[in-house]
Amino acid sequence: ILNVEQSPQSLHVQEGDSTNFTCSFPSSNFYALHWYRWETAKSPEALFVMTLNGDEKKKGRISATLNTKEGYSYLYIKGSQPEDSATYLCAFSAGAGNMLTFGGGTRLMVKP
Amino acid sequence: KAGVTQTPRYLIKTRGQQVTLSCSPISGHRSVSWYQQTPGQGLQFLFEYFSETQRNKGNFPGRFSGRQFSNSRSEMNVSTLELGDSALYLCASSLFDTQYFGPGTRLTVL
Numbered sequence: 001i002l003n004v005e006q007s008p009q010s011l012h013v014q015e016g017d018s019t020n021f022t023c024s025f026p027s028s029n030f031y032a033l034h035w036y037r038w039e040t041a042k043s044p045e046a047l048f049v050m051t052l053n054g055d056e057k058k059k060g061r062i063s064a065t066l067n068t069k070e071g072y073s074y075l076y077i078k079g080s081q082p083e084d085s086a087t088y089l090c091a092f093s094a095g096a097g098n099m100l101t102f103g104g105g106t107r108l109m110v111k112p
Numbered sequence: 113k114a115g116v117t118q119t120p121r122y123l124i125k126t127r128g129q130q131v132t133l134s135c136s137p138i139s140g141h142r143s144v145s146w147y148q149q150t151p152g153q154g155l156q157f158l159f160e161y162f163s164e165t166q167r168n169k170g171n172f173p174g175r176f177s178g179r180q181f182s183n184s185r186s187e188m189n190v191s192t193l194e195l196g197d198s199a200l201y202l203c204a205s206s207l208f209d210t211q212y213f214g215p216g217t218r219l220t221v222l
Binding site: 034046051089103104 | 116143145147154157160170202206209210211212213214216
């Protein structure tokens with residue numbers, strides 16, 4: 001059974017704060033690490049797919065890093081805005097094909 | 113391009129019944145995956161279909177089954193429903209590595 005852990009489970013920040021979350025995953029049989037944003041009443045939205053050790057991806061104020069040797073990824077949000085409030089999920093895949101193992105998610109709430 | 117669509121969006125069934133959920137992928141996507149989301153277990157992988165063949169299967173009982181048609185549309189079926197099958201069922205389609213999720217079907221089993 002693959003274990004994908006995310007921390008913290010929830011986070012309350014003020015508008016303008018920068019924040020980061022952690023995703024840890026098995027370091028063996030790594031294929032890809034995915035990050036998703038899931039807003040209430042909407043579909044999960046893909047943020048990043050990361051495949052290479054040392055990979056860094058950026059989309060606006062959101063960025064992510066990947067360390068496959070030690071099995072962790074960080075997601076950073078710079079200058080949080082209320083519209084960033086969502087659950088952020090990471091998912092690990094151990095091979096080609098689309099079997100994703102999800103972490104429990106980090107619920108972010110940004111107060112105006 | 114239209115996104116992934118799922119029907120129905122909400123469903124109420126009673127224990128022992130069976131249910132069929134439908135997923136239409138993004139045009140051109142040949143892979144469709146299904147996930148179950150419950151408060152206690154989070155998002156869990158059910159199965160993946162690619163070109164009408166099941167390519168991967170998660171750790172769910174045989175009551176959960178699926179299929180994919182030649183136009184890549186997919187259905188999943190749950191037979192002999194149990195209370196614990198109450199969940200949000202999401203499907204996702206993909207062309208390469210990124211999976212695009214539909215809005216889900218909320219199933220309530222009474």
